[in-house]
Amino acid sequence: DIQMTQSPSTLSASVGDRVTITCRASQSISSWLAWYQQKPGKAPILLIYKASSLESGVPSRFSGSGSGTEFTLTISSLQPDDFATYYCQQYNSYSWTFGQGTKVEIK
C-alpha cells in the first residue's frame, strides 16, 4: 500500500497567516491526490482534487500543488472558520490511503 505522510501534525497559526501543509507519498501517485477539511464531530469536506483543482464552493484562499510524491495545501490568509484538521488522500491505486492529518490550531 502507498503510505501518505503529512507534516506538521499540528500547526499553530493566527488569523491572516499564510499556512502550508505538506503531504508526501511513499511512491509516485502522479496528481491523484485530494485534500479534505474536517471539524470535530463532522464529516470531512472535499477541498481539492487532482492535486490542484478547487472543489466547487470552496473559498479561493485554499490552493493545492505538487505531483509525484510531494504535495502542498496552502491557505493564503487563514480565517476563523479554517481552524480544523486537514487530510490528504491518494487515489492512484487501491487501497486508497489518507495521511494522518494536520490539526490547525489558533495561536
Next chain:
Amino acid sequence: EVQLVESGGGLVKPGGSLRLSCAASGFSFSSNTLTWVRQGPGKGLEWVSSITTSGGYIYYADSVKGRFTISRDDAKNSLYLQMNSLRAEDTAVYYCARDRGAGYFDCWGQGTLVTVSS
C-alpha cells in the same frame, strides 16, 4: 440536495456482527461508486471498502478483508456494510461517501458509531 444518511451502528460484543446501511438521495445512485470510510476515536480516516456501479468491482482494506462485505441495492438507493467477527479495533465512526468517479469523495454522510466492547 445530495444526501447520504447512515444507520445501523451500535454496541456489539467482540466476535459479533452488525449491518450498516446508507440511504442516498438527490443524485443518480446507480451511476456512482460508493465507499465506506471509518475513523477510530481520536484517530485519522481509514478507507474500508468500495463498490463500483452495479457491483462490478469490490475492494476491501486488508484490515477488514474476509470479515466485512459491502453491497448495494440500486432499486432502494442504499449501500450496506455487513460486518462480522468484529474486533475492538473496528470501533469507529463509519461514514459512507460518494466517489466522484476517480477515487476521491465529494459527498459524505454524517457517520454512524460502531463500538465493539464486552
